[in-house]
Amino acid sequence: MKKESRGVFVVLDGIDGCGKTFHSKVLRDELQTRGFNTVCTAEPSNDAVGKFIRSILLTEKVPPEVEALLFAADRFEHLRAEILPNLEMGRIVVCDRYLYSSLAYQGAQGVDLDWIKAINNFALKPDIAFYLDVPPDVGLGRIRRKRSVLENHALQMRVREKYLEFTRLGDMIMVDSNRPVEIVKTDLVKLTVKKLQEFM
Numbered sequence: 596m597k598k599e600s601r602g603v604f605v606v607l608d609g610i611d612g613c614g615k616t617f618h619s620k621v622l623r624d625e626l627q628t629r630g631f632n633t634v635c636t637a638e639p640s641n642d643a644v645g646k647f648i649r650s651i652l653l654t655e656k657v658p659p660e661v662e663a664l665l666f667a668a669d670r671f672e673h674l675r676a677e678i679l680p681n682l683e684m685g686r687i688v689v690c691d692r693y694l695y696s697s698l699a700y701q702g703a704q705g706v707d708l709d710w711i712k713a714i715n716n717f718a719l720k721p722d723i724a725f726y727l728d729v730p731p732d733v734g735l736g737r738i739r740r741k742r743s744v745l746e747n748h749a750l751q752m753r754v755r756e757k758y759l760e761f762t763r764l765g766d767m768i769m770v771d772s773n774r775p776v777e778i779v780k781t782d783l784v785k786l787t788v789k790k791l792q793e794f795m
Contacts, residue, residue, distance in 0.1 A: 602682030603794050604719060605787060606693040609727040609758060610751050614772045618727065618783055619691040625784045626687055631791070634681050637691035638666070640673040659704035666697045667714045674719060687791070694718045695726070695761060703753035723790045725783065726758045727772035 639645035
């Protein structure tokens with residue numbers, strides 16, 4: 596799938612507890628106050644595959660290759676049903692998690708990154724991709740709900756290393772999320788607005 600619109604696709608990603616869900620919604624609200632037509636979405640999506648993922652990955656561990664295939668299927672439907680239509684209407688789409696999560700989480704479990712990229716070859720490249728960085732002990736300490744089977748310290752350490760590599764390659768912009776919420780929010784808004792000026 597290719598971008599054929601004037602909309603802008605923004606992704607926030609990172610380990611569990613990094614603040615991406617909160618900051619995705621805050622970023623949407625801040626952009627709206629500045630007059631940008633903005634919507635917020637997330638992966639796993641609210642479609643059938645996304646709901647299935649949420650229902651099993653909280654309690655059951657499946658092979659990481661199966662995880663990757665499930666997330667790819669959900670991503671395909673998410674793009675088709677929600678992301679692309681909003682971009683085609685010229686909106687800014689802020690997405691909580693995207694392809695980087697598959698590369699980081701399943702890659703950290705030993706799945707070949709080229710294979711993950713191949714099964715996601717339909718995936719639209721984000722215009723802006725932020726990595727919200729926190730140490731795993733901080734991220735896990737923020738989680739108040741029941742943890743999923745993927746939310747353990749050893750895995751989160753390896754996942755974080757994958758994300759840091761993406762920033763070193765220039766695929767993502769790192770934002771230190773281990774700071775007061777207002778400071779992180781201010782940085783994300785400033786960086787996003789500056790990037791948006793390149794697309795408007």
